[in-house]
Amino acid sequence: VAEPTDENLRDESLASLRKAAQGCRACPLWEPATQTVFGEGPENARILVLGEQPGDMEDLSGRPFVGPAGKLLDRALADLGIDRSQLYLTNAVKHFRFERRGKQRLHRNPEASHVQACRSWLAGEIERVRPQLIVCLGGTAALAVFGKDFRLMEQRGTWQTLHDGTRAFATVHPAWILRQPENTQQKAYANWLDDLRLLLNSPA
Numbered sequence: 172v173a174e175p176t177d178e179n180l181r182d183e184s185l186a187s188l189r190k191a192a193q194g195c196r197a198c199p200l201w202e203p204a205t206q207t208v209f210g211e212g213p214e215n216a217r218i219l220v221l222g223e224q225p226g227d228m229e230d231l232s233g234r235p236f237v238g239p240a241g242k243l244l245d246r247a248l249a250d251l252g253i254d255r256s257q258l259y260l261t262n263a264v265k266h267f268r269f270e271r272r273g274k275q276r277l278h279r280n281p282e283a284s285h286v287q288a289c290r291s292w293l294a295g296e297i298e299r300v301r302p303q304l305i306v307c308l309g310g311t312a313a314l315a316v317f318g319k320d321f322r323l324m325e326q327r328g329t330w331q332t333l334h335d336g337t338r339a340f341a342t343v344h345p346a347w348i349l350r351q352p353e354n355t356q357q358k359a360y361a362n363w364l365d366d367l368r369l370l371l372n373s374p375a
């Protein structure tokens with residue numbers, strides 16, 4: 172699928188969407204990346220967790236949230252008693268955007284155009300999984316779900332209702348917490364847990 176559109180993906184199952192996304196050429200990010208990192212988790216998951224884009228380890232393994240940010244997410248889920256295997260985890264952008272610095276591949280933020288190019292995949296995932304709740308991790312995920320007028324730091328941790336009735340909220344990205352200075356990191360983590368706790372007390 173060179174150009175994913177809602178139209179030509181309408182009748183596909185989640186499994187065939189995943190397969191089709193492997194050949195996506197809708198933006199230039201596919202070329203330097205190793206592979207498309209599609210979402211994973213049960214097709215009937217109640218909660219969909221949306222990240223930004225795969226990182227270095229996700230790009231290599233083909234799975235979302237397996238690197239350092241994923242490890243912090245795992246810790247938060249454990250602290251809250253949420254079973255990761257019950258969640259559908261995916262990203263707004265499905266290829267790793269990076270720049271090479273010697274042997275290292277350094278993360279670069281995706282642009283709105285990359286989010287736009289990827290949106291049929293995300294829409295396809297949301298349509299098939301039909302989660303009751305969506306949690307957006309970070310500004311890129313929030314952009315993909317709420318649009319460009321959403322203000323992450325002002326609106327984090329507050330329920331929003333999407334046009335189809337799905338409840339959703341955004342909070343900061345685990346990689347942002349990992350970037351906080353040592354003296355404020357614990358507090359940032361505690362505040363993040365407070366936001367994520369909404370998943371346990373969701374509105375009906």
Ligand code: URA
Nearest residue numbers: 222223224226235236
């Ligand atoms: N960061 C993300 O946003 N998603 C991943 O899958 C990994 C790191």
